[in-house]
Amino acid sequence: MARLLKxxxxxxxxxxxxxxxxxxxxxxxxxxxxxVAWLFSGYAIAIAAWQAVGMVRDMLRGHWGLDVLAIxxxxxxxxxxxxIAALLVVLMxxxxxxxxxxxxxxxxxxxxALLTRAPQLAHRVEGDGIVEIHADEVRVxxxxxxxxSEILPVDGTLRSSSAxxxxxxxxxxxxxxxxxxxxxVLSGAVNGQxxxxxxxxxxxxxxxxxxxxxxxAEAADSKAPVVRLADRYAVPFxxxxxxxxxxxxxxxxxxxxxxxxxxxxxxxxxxxxxPVAFIGGMSRxxxxxxxxxxxxxxxxxASARTAVFDKTGTLTRGRPALVAIRxxxxxxxxxxxxxxxxxxxxxxxxxxxxxxxAARERGxxxxxxxxxxxxxxxxVQASIGGRAVVVGKFAFVLEHAPDAVRTSIAPGELxxxxxxxxxxxxxxxxxxxxxxxxxxxxxxxxxxxVHHAVMLTGDAKATADHVAAELGIxxxxxxxxxxxxxxxxxxxxxxxxxxxxxxxxDAPVLAAADVGIAMGARGATAASESASAVILVDEISRVAKxxxxxxxxxxIALQSIWVGIVVSVGLMLIAAFGVIPATVGAVLQEVVxxxxxxxxxxxxxxxxxDRAPRTVVPAPEPGAAxxxxxxxxx
Numbered sequence: 001m002a003r004l005l006k007x008x009x010x011x012x013x014x015x016x017x018x019x020x021x022x023x024x025x026x027x028x029x030x031x032x033x034x035x036v037a038w039l040f041s042g043y044a045i046a047i048a049a050w051q052a053v054g055m056v057r058d059m060l061r062g063h064w065g066l067d068v069l070a071i072x073x074x075x076x077x078x079x080x081x082x083x084i085a086a087l088l089v090v091l092m093x094x095x096x097x098x099x100x101x102x103x104x105x106x107x108x109x110x111x112x113a114l115l116t117r118a119p120q121l122a123h124r125v126e127g128d129g130i131v132e133i134h135a136d137e138v139r140v141x142x143x144x145x146x147x148x149s150e151i152l153p154v155d156g157t158l159r160s161s162s163a164x165x166x167x168x169x170x171x172x173x174x175x176x177x178x179x180x181x182x183x184x185v186l187s188g189a190v191n192g193q194x195x196x197x198x199x200x201x202x203x204x205x206x207x208x209x210x211x212x213x214x215x216x217a218e219a220a221d222s223k224a225p226v227v228r229l230a231d232r233y234a235v236p237f238x239x240x241x242x243x244x245x246x247x248x249x250x251x252x253x254x255x256x257x258x259x260x261x262x263x264x265x266x267x268x269x270x271x272x273x274x275p276v277a278f279i280g281g282m283s284r285x286x287x288x289x290x291x292x293x294x295x296x297x298x299x300x301x302a303s304a305r306t307a308v309f310d311k312t313g314t315l316t317r318g319r320p321a322l323v324a325i326r327x328x329x330x331x332x333x334x335x336x337x338x339x340x341x342x343x344x345x346x347x348x349x350x351x352x353x354x355x356x357x358a359a360r361e362r363g364x365x366x367x368x369x370x371x372x373x374x375x376x377x378x379x380v381q382a383s384i385g386g387r388a389v390v391v392g393k394f395a396f397v398l399e400h401a402p403d404a405v406r407t408s409i410a411p412g413e414l415x416x417x418x419x420x421x422x423x424x425x426x427x428x429x430x431x432x433x434x435x436x437x438x439x440x441x442x443x444x445x446x447x448x449x450v451h452h453a454v455m456l457t458g459d460a461k462a463t464a465d466h467v468a469a470e471l472g473i474x475x476x477x478x479x480x481x482x483x484x485x486x487x488x489x490x491x492x493x494x495x496x497x498x499x500x501x502x503x504x505x506d507a508p509v510l511a512a513a514d515v516g517i518a519m520g521a522r523g524a525t526a527a528s529e530s531a532s533a534v535i536l537v538d539e540i541s542r543v544a545k546x547x548x549x550x551x552x553x554x555x556i557a558l559q560s561i562w563v564g565i566v567v568s569v570g571l572m573l574i575a576a577f578g579v580i581p582a583t584v585g586a587v588l589q590e591v592v593x594x595x596x597x598x599x600x601x602x603x604x605x606x607x608x609x610d611r612a613p614r615t616v617v618p619a620p621e622p623g624a625a626x627x628x629x630x631x632x633x634x
Contacts, residue, residue, distance in 0.1 A: 013047070013094035021087060041078045043111045044086035048074040051093065069241055073262035076245075077582055088586030089263055092593065099362035119187060120152040125197065135204040142200045146191045152248060154187045155207040156198035164192030223549040233565065241265035241572060248576035257578055264571040265586040272593075273560030273600035280603030281553030287605070289537035290546045297532045300515045301550030305494040307442075307450045307543070308509075310485075310501035311457035314519055314540065315438045318502065320414055322350055322358040326407050327426040336426050338364040340418055341631055345384040346372035352409055353622065354430055397424070409550045411466035437541040439471055440514075444544035448551060452494045456485045456509070483511040500543055553603045560600040567592050 008015045020043050024036040048071045055068060070093045077086040090143060102610040125130050125143040135153040139143065143159060146152055163179045167189045176192060179185055185198055188209030204210050225595070245261035278295030285292045292298055307576050309315050341359035344352035346369060372382040375408055379392015381400075390400045394417050398404045401419035404503070407427040407527050418425040442453055454475040464478035477488055488507050489499055499513030501504075510516030511530040518531035519540070535542045568589070 009100040011094075011334040012090070012202045014098045017043075017047075017091045017094055018086065019377035021091070026338045028578050037081075037083045040087045041085040044074050044078055044083070044090050046594075047090045047094070064184070069238055069262060069265045072242070072264065073112035073259065076255075076262050080259050080582075081584040082256065082259055084587045085259065085263055085582035086615060087337075088343070088583060090588070091399070092586060092590045094592075095590065100529040117512065119151040119244050122153040123135060123147065128230070132602050138200050138204055140200055140202060144198050144200060144296050145293050146198060147195050148191060150191050152185055152187050152189045152198065152209075152615070153193065153207075154200045155202040156185055156187075156200045158183050158185050158196065159199050160196040163194070163196040166190040166192070195479040228609065231560070235567065237265075240569075244572055254578070256582065257576065259580045260575045260578065260580060260585055262566060264575050264580070264585055264589050273556045273564060275595050276600040277560055278554055278594060278598060280605075281549055281599055283557075284553075284603065285533075285546060285549050287544050288549065289535060289539070290541065290542050290549075291534045291536060292549075293534075295553075297515055298550040300448065300496045300532075300551045301498070302496045302514065304450050304496045304547060304550075304555040305444050306452040306454065306497045308454040308456055308489055308492070308497060308499045308505050308513065309473075311455055311464060312432060313458055313502040315455065315467060315471065316434055317434040318432065320429060320432045321354050323413065323431045324430070325426065328424050331420070331425045334362060334364055336418055336420075339384055339387070339389045339420055339425070340391050340416065342367045342369065342384045343372065343380050343391050345369070347374055347380040347391075348381055351414070351430055355428065358595060388419075391416060392545050393417065401425075409506075411462040434467065434470060435540050437539060440542050441541045442471060442473070444541070445547060448544065450547060452489070452492075452591055453491070456480050456488055480507045482506075486512045489513050498543070500540070517546065547608050549605070552605075556600060557601045560596055563599065564592075564596050567596075 020039065023452045024039055027033075027036045027039065034560075035447075036239075052071050055071065069097070070089060074086050074093075076273055077083070077089060092499075096450045114365075119135050122133055122142075123133050123145040124133050124138070125145055138154050143162050144153065144156065154212050157180050158181055161181050161186070164176050165179055166176050167186065180513055184201070184211065187202075187204070187207035191432070227480050241262065242265075243264070249255055249258040250259050278298060281296065281298045282292050285298075292301075312318050325337055327336045327403050341355045341364065345366060346353045355367065355375065367385050368382055369382040372378045372380065374379075375396065377517055378396040380389060382389050382391075390397055394404065394415070397417040397419045401424040404417060404419065404424040405427070407415055409429060410431075412431050414430045416428045416430065418427065445453070452475070453473050454470075454477075455468050455473050456462065456477050456583075458480050459478055461478040464476050468474070468476045477484070480488070481572050485506070489497055489509050489512050496514035498515045498517060499515045500519065502518060506518070507530040510532075511519060513532075515533065515536060516531040517540070520534040520536060533546060536545075571580065571585065571588060571592070574580055580588065596615055
């Protein structure tokens with residue numbers, strides 16, 4: 001009951017119209033038929049006058065809409081004594097506006113969920129006490145207490161020994177994930193049943209969740225070009241409808257015929273269905289882990305012909321994995337890997353996490369160092385179990401082990417050299433592996449009409465060619481600076497162009513492309529800021545899903561527009577011959593409006609999207625992926 005009352009207050013014009021209709025029924029049963037005519041006619045004229053004020057304001061701003069048809073229909077039905085039809089046209093007009101608002105709220109449900117869940121408060125640990133502050137007041141380095149079932153207010157690192165977090169709103173993963181002391185944690189995640197402490201690594205405005213909220217707000221406020229295209233139909237449709245009604249009146253000599261045609265010439269589908277479809281498409285994209293910054297982006301995705309990809313972190317995982325261990329004489333593979341992983345615990349190098357992960361997969365114990373020192377851009381030295389371990393570039397290791405020898409590497413591989421107690425212990429080879437779904441994504445894009453694939457990367461040509469060959473990409477440009485990528489994208493003839501990247505260096509080219517898509521699952525970077533769409537889950541396949549959603553949305557929007565036009569014109573032509581009474585025509589138009597709007601809501605998508613596979617974005621190891629030391633290679 002409370003919900004019905006809320007809806008009644010929100011859509012007061014519909015409520016009042018229904019109340020007037022019920023009052024008319026009571027008066028008719030009481031034998032006051034003339035009073036009903038005056039009541040319905042007076043109310044209809046009042047609503048027409050109210051709508052006319054808004055219509056005039058729109059016209060003064062240069063916008064000619066379809067309200068003139070509804071207003072003319074109300075006045076015409078009142079003038080010829082069809083007061084019941086007049087009330088039905090009023091109900092159709094006010095009901096159409098209510099349906100538009102309700103449909104938009106339904107379609108935006110997934111987007112609004114992000115906005116309403118934005119963390120507002122934080123609990124800062126100050127000495128022995130806890131102070132409740134607004135999330136915007138959190139500063140980097142603050143220790144925060146997150147109570148059970150609370151939302152993490154900012155990005156941070158876990159200070160407690162462990163935590164169970166629900167990251168579904170960030171990554172799309174429905175299963176709670178385990179995090180351990182030192183792991184990175186993201187704002188917007190929901191804490192489990194045990195209170196934990198985190199150390200803030202970003203302010204609220206710079207945190208993952210608030211960045212997503214900003215993207216969502218930007219997406220929700222957009223209006224697609226195809227919606228404006230629907231507005232362009234207003235003038236010709238109005239002229240056609242009024243002309244047809246006038247001809248029907250002139251031929252028949254009956255002014256009622258004019259009203260009968262016009263009650264069917266109020267195409268709410270033309271005004272409502274397209275916006276509903278695009279908002280539904282954005283909602284569907286959000287549910288599938290893609291924030292789209294506007295309906296216009298969906299339209300461009302639907303017609304895209306070329307997809308351009310960055311390599312590292314986009315087509316590849318962006319985290320080199322161990323592929324081979326080449327131990328020197330006198331050393332075993334496990335011995336070398338265990339020594340390297342133990343030393344790399346104290347390194348900020350991007351390969352550190354890969355070596356540690358590989359050792360754990362083999363069940364090798366990691367020994368705590370009694371001393372460790374990292375030399376920037378070269379490597380790390382550590383005392384592991386009483387042994388001096390040196391890990392890093394060949395020249396660096398050679399300084400500590402004169403017997404060190406270079407090893408051969410294939411395109412796309414990196415070599416890390418190792419010395420133990422002054423002797424060369426061998427080399428470990430790592431490679432940035434292709435994403436499992438990269439090739440499938442390219443095949444899917446081709447099937448969706450994106451027939452041209454290009455790879456732009458700052459990596460060396462040999463590495464770029466190796467990755468491109470594995471994926472079947474023939475158009476490759478290596479050794480690219482950010483400006484080079486922008487020039488390459490601008491020179492592409494087959495447009496619209498989609499550009500997919502993940503790093504800060506991709507921000508310029510993402511902004512330059514027709515549609516820039518940022519792989520933003522690992523953090524809110526400059527790439528996300530400048531992109532047209534952001535993928536929130538760590539899956540390149542969502543690029544193809546975004547194109548698919550764009551195509552479906554545009555198809556449904558155009559279907560809705562043309563269904564509205566064709567059905568309205570068909571009914572008007574029939575009414576021109578006097579077959580459809582004005583009251584029946586008004587009821588028919590109401591039904592057509594409802595059916596068309598419901599058809600537009602198909603753009604929201606169904607359960608099939610909900611079953612799309614999702615992956616957890618792995619948190620970096622403590623201290624990993626923070627430095628800029630180049631890979632230790634020849």
